[in-house]
Amino acid sequence: MIYQDSKTLLDVHGLRASVNGIEILKGINLTVRSGEVHAIMGTNGSGKSTFAKVLAGHNAYKVTGGSVTFEGNNLFDLEPEERARAGVFLAFQYPIEIPGVANSHFLRLAYNTTQAQRGKDELDPLEFEDFVREKMKLLEMNPDFLDRGVNEGFSGGEKKRNEILQMALLEPKLAILDETDSGLDIDALRIVTKGVNQLATKDNAIILVTHYQRLLNYIEPDYVHVMAGGRIIKTGGKELALDLETRGYDWVSIEQRAAARA
Amino acid sequence: MSVSMVTGGSYLESLLQGQPQLPSSPSAWLNQLRADAVDRVGALKVPTTRDEEWRFTDISPLAKLSFQPVRAVSSLQTADVERFYLEEAATRLVFVDGAYAPQLSTQPDEATDSGLIVSNLSTALSAHATAIEPHLGRHAGFRDNVFAALNTAFLQDGALIIAPRNAVAEKPVHLLFVATQREAASHPRCLLIAESGSAITVVEDYVALQEDAYVTNAVTEIALADNAQVNHIRVQRDSTEAFHIANCAVSTGRASRYRSVSVALGARISRYNLNTLLAAEEAECAIDGLALITGRQLADTHTCIDHAKPHGISRQSHKCIVDGAAHAVFNGKILVRPNAQRTDSSQSSRNLLLNAKARVDTKPQLEIFADDVKCAHGATVGQLDNDEVFYLKSRGLSEITARNLLTYAFGAEIIDRISVASLKHRLEQAVLEQTQRN
Numbered sequence: 116m117i118y119q120d121s122k123t124l125l126d127v128h129g130l131r132a133s134v135n136g137i138e139i140l141k142g143i144n145l146t147v148r149s150g151e152v153h154a155i156m157g158t159n160g161s162g163k164s165t166f167a168k169v170l171a172g173h174n175a176y177k178v179t180g181g182s183v184t185f186e187g188n189n190l191f192d193l194e195p196e197e198r199a200r201a202g203v204f205l206a207f208q209y210p211i212e213i214p215g216v217a218n219s220h221f222l223r224l225a226y227n228t229t230q231a232q233r234g235k236d237e238l239d240p241l242e243f244e245d246f247v248r249e250k251m252k253l254l255e256m257n258p259d260f261l262d263r264g265v266n267e268g269f270s271g272g273e274k275k276r277n278e279i280l281q282m283a284l285l286e287p288k289l290a291i292l293d294e295t296d297s298g299l300d301i302d303a304l305r306i307v308t309k310g311v312n313q314l315a316t317k318d319n320a321i322i323l324v325t326h327y328q329r330l331l332n333y334i335e336p337d338y339v340h341v342m343a344g345g346r347i348i349k350t351g352g353k354e355l356a357l358d359l360e361t362r363g364y365d366w367v368s369i370e371q372r373a374a375a376r377a
Numbered sequence: 378m379s380v381s382m383v384t385g386g387s388y389l390e391s392l393l394q395g396q397p398q399l400p401s402s403p404s405a406w407l408n409q410l411r412a413d414a415v416d417r418v419g420a421l422k423v424p425t426t427r428d429e430e431w432r433f434t435d436i437s438p439l440a441k442l443s444f445q446p447v448r449a450v451s452s453l454q455t456a457d458v459e460r461f462y463l464e465e466a467a468t469r470l471v472f473v474d475g476a477y478a479p480q481l482s483t484q485p486d487e488a489t490d491s492g493l494i495v496s497n498l499s500t501a502l503s504a505h506a507t508a509i510e511p512h513l514g515r516h517a518g519f520r521d522n523v524f525a526a527l528n529t530a531f532l533q534d535g536a537l538i539i540a541p542r543n544a545v546a547e548k549p550v551h552l553l554f555v556a557t558q559r560e561a562a563s564h565p566r567c568l569l570i571a572e573s574g575s576a577i578t579v580v581e582d583y584v585a586l587q588e589d590a591y592v593t594n595a596v597t598e599i600a601l602a603d604n605a606q607v608n609h610i611r612v613q614r615d616s617t618e619a620f621h622i623a624n625c626a627v628s629t630g631r632a633s634r635y636r637s638v639s640v641a642l643g644a645r646i647s648r649y650n651l652n653t654l655l656a657a658e659e660a661e662c663a664i665d666g667l668a669l670i671t672g673r674q675l676a677d678t679h680t681c682i683d684h685a686k687p688h689g690i691s692r693q694s695h696k697c698i699v700d701g702a703a704h705a706v707f708n709g710k711i712l713v714r715p716n717a718q719r720t721d722s723s724q725s726s727r728n729l730l731l732n733a734k735a736r737v738d739t740k741p742q743l744e745i746f747a748d749d750v751k752c753a754h755g756a757t758v759g760q761l762d763n764d765e766v767f768y769l770k771s772r773g774l775s776e777i778t779a780r781n782l783l784t785y786a787f788g789a790e791i792i793d794r795i796s797v798a799s800l801k802h803r804l805e806q807a808v809l810e811q812t813q814r815n
Contacts, residue, residue: 171771175763199773211768215786215793224782225772232773264790281772 116317117337121148124289124320125170125190129181131345132169139165141345142181147289150317154331154356155324157342158364163324164208166342167293171205172198185289200232202319204287206278208294213265218277221265222247226284250283254310271298272307279310290314291322296330308333328360341367404506407532410514414529421523433706433738434648434677439620442590445560447474455481458555461584464799466551468495470536473555474591475563477534481553493546493577494539498566501537508539513568516598516626516654525624528564528596535566540575540605549578549610549797556615559589567597571605573630578608578796585616585643595623601633603657608636610795612804615643617674624650631657638794641668641676642807648677655682655689655717664693666707667791669811671700681710682724684717684747693724698788698812699735710742711752718749726756729787731812761787777814784812 125147132140139162147153157163169176170183172195183190185203193201213221219240226247227237238246248258254276266274275295282290292311296304311334315321323330331339331353339355340347341364348371349355359367401408423440424431451473458471458481471481477497485493494505502509519526536552554565571577583593593615601607607627615621621644627635641647653662668676682691697705705728713720728737741754761783769779788808795801 171767173767194776195767195770196773196775196779199771205771207768207771211765213765213768213783213786215789216782221769221772221782224774224778228773264786264793285772 116150116152117148118150118317121150121317123148124186126184127181128183130166130169130178130183131180132165132176132178134165134176138179139176139345140169143345143347145340145347147320147322149288149320151338152315152321152323152334152336154336154339155322155342155347156326156328156339156356156359159326161342162345163342164293167205167291167322167324170291171195171203199285200229202288204282204285204290206275206282206290206292206295208297210266210274210278212267212269214267216265217261218263218265219244219247219261222261222281222284225281229285247280247284250280253283253313254280255306256280272300272303275299275303275307276310279307279314283310283314286314286319288319289322290319291324293324294326295323296325296327304330304333328356331356343368343371402502404502404510406510407502407513411530411532414514414519414526414532417519417526418523418530421521421526423523430679430708433704434646434675436620436646436648438646439592442560442592442620444562444592445558447476447558447561447563451476451478451557453478453481453555453557457586458553461553461555461582463549463551463580463797465549465797466580467548468493469551469553470495470497471553471555472534472563472565474558474561475534475554475565491544491546492541493544494537494541495550496537498535498537498568499533505537505539508570509537509568512570512598512600516600516628517596517624518626522624524594524622525596528566528594528624531564532566533564536568538567538569538577538579540571540577542572543574544572545575546577549580551580552582554583554593554595556583556585556589556591556593556619557587559591561591563591563593565593565595567595569597569599569607569609571599571601571607571633573602574604575602576606578610580610580612580797580800582612583615583621583643585614585619588616588618590618590620590645591616592620593622597623597625599625599627599635601627601629601635603630603632605630605633606636607634608796609638610797610800611637611639612800613639613641613643613647613649614807615647617643617645617672619644621647623648625652627651627653627662628656629654629660629662632659633657634660635662637662637664638791639666639678640792640804641666641670641678644674644676646675649679651678651680653680653682653691655684655686655691658686659688660686661690662692664691665791665794666695667788668697668699668705669788669808670697670703670705671811672703673701674703675706676703677706679708681712682722684711684713684720684722687716687718687720689717689720689722691722691724694791695726696787696791697728697737698731698784699728699737700731700811702732702734704735705737707737707739708742709740710744711754713745713747713750713752715746717747720747720750720752722750722752724754727787728756728758729784730758730760731784781813785809788812
């Protein structure tokens with residue numbers, strides 16, 4: 116939601132990035148303020164997932180130009196773990212499976228790391244168990260998932276719930292949800308998005324990276340951005356997503372090229 | 378790598394010197410078995426790296442040991458070894474440098490253990506001769522295997538376990554082999570007979586009281602009758618100066634299920650041969666292994682899963698975590714014989730190198746002679762996966778914490794399959810201690 120007294124969380128200017136020497140992001144501009152929900156839409160290969168990973172600090176992507184500040188500080192001065200502790204969270208499109216590490220152990224480790232950073236008390240395993248079970252109710256997750264290996268053998272929907280559970284535990288200021296709707300059936304989508312909506316406050320912000328408008332029926336964006344060729348080529352309100360749903364993506368590119376010629 | 382120049386004679390002679398004279402047995406078959414084995418010891422040579430099966434494992438340092446006679450009676454007390462005991466195991470046989478130590482052992486309670494027989498082998502040889510004869514020396518062949526031949530020639534003591542028909546043993550049986558004596562050679566022998574419909578868990582556990590050089594040459598035979606289930610946990614945590622050579626042969630009956638988790642942490646040089654024969658239809662095996670080594674250690678695991686009959690299922694996951702200048706070897710053979718149709722087999726060998734000097738040689742070896750089968754295999758060697766490290770860092774974990782956690786997890790995935798909780802916990806600690814960096 117757009118608030119009058121919101122502050123700028125993320126400011127992206129002319130961001131360029133490449134992977135294996137191939138430029139993927141070709142000058143992205145985006146400003147995200149607290150309380151806002153932004154949807155970034157685009158076809159496969161438009162660069163939207165790369166943008167999400169660059170913000171989180173994946174080392175396969177090389178930043179070649181532009182600037183990104185988070186709460187006024189240069190984001191690129193921070194290692195991925197420092198970004199996480201500062202309040203940047205990426206919900207992965209394909210969460211990693213880690214057999215051999217109990218999910219509860221992983222979740223507690225991540226939670227306590229953030230707590231320590233914020234000068235708050237860490238929780239011992241028993242305290243954490245009670246705490247995380249409450250959070251799991253939000254996502255209608257079976258407590259059995261605590262005892263299993265991290266994401267090990269989880270279905271697509273279960274992995275996505277586990278991602279949002281981490282978001283609930285870490286309470287990030289900026290959550291980037293990369294294709295969180297992919298692979299979800301309609302019930303799982305309803306549960307996951309309900310969880311996200313409950314976590315949205317006027318002090319945090321959410322960037323939804325998605326291919327489909329479907330997700331936006333459940334999480335209402337304040338802004339919709341269309342990415343193509345490594346740039347944001349159009350920005351609008353939530354009605355833009357509906358246009359994309361009915362008309363596809365091509366018209367945006369055509370319109371943009373026409374505007375560029377004019 | 379240097380090529381070993383050891384010849385059979387000198388080494389085997391020195392080994393023989395360390396051995397007590399064995400009394401002849403009242404059983405003619407047993408005397409014959411030993412005599413056959415002695416013949417093979419005379420004919421075979423100690424393998425060198427010129428032998429294909431030993432090309433990565435140079436055991437020539439073994440020949441530099443001089444062998445001392447093993448003390449017949451151990452003075453060990455419970456306090457010396459109880460840290461190795463497993464709280465879950467009601468039955469425990471303890472062997473000290475290969476000799477049975479009754480004062481440290483607990484035999485099964487006949488009233489509660491549904492007729493389970495757990496005894497030291499030399500005592501059992503007369504009482505259970507008719508049960509033993511069809512199995513002892515019948516599964517672990519020694520024609521071409523000098524170490525199995527040596528073990529059989531010196532056959533004196535070890536463990537006998539018989540799970541009677543339809544008996545389900547709730548608690549694991551713990552076989553604890555304690556090394557205490559420098560330059561001792563022990564030849565423990567285990568025989569596990571799981572009669573039809575029985576189910577049992579056995580922990581075969583090799584430990585040392587101090588960092589000595591000694592040699593353990595073990596042979597274990599496991600026979601599963603129809604519908605039997607055996608859960609075999611093997612832990613080798615010998616001294617890092619020791620030599621550990623072991624052969625295990627498993628034969629499975631119809632619709633029986635053999636599960637094995639073997640963990641190699643110790644020994645200067647270790648070699649484990651595990652041969653599983655799926656001898657009847659619908660037999661299943663799950664063979665998992667972990668070698669966690671560092672320094673100058675070498676851990677060699679050779680497995681063979683022999684699908685001899687249709688509808689067999691085998692699952693195998695072998696992992697090595699190699700640090701220092703250590704060297705891990707894995708050779709995993711899957712044999713699917715011509716009539717073993719509808720075989721379903723998968724094998725994976727995954728290896729993690731933690732040091733530039735660490736080395737691994739892995740060789741999946743599939744020999745498939747049937748046409749209607751499903752066989753999958755794969756092998757990887759390398760460092761930690763970059764995406765996995767990133768995932769953890771994106772949750773606020775430091776680089777070092779992320780790497781430690783993933784290295785631990787790599788080993789813990791195998792340890793997790795150990796059904797005895799206290800042992801699992803101890804091995805998790807061992808993995809933690811060996812994999813964590815500051």
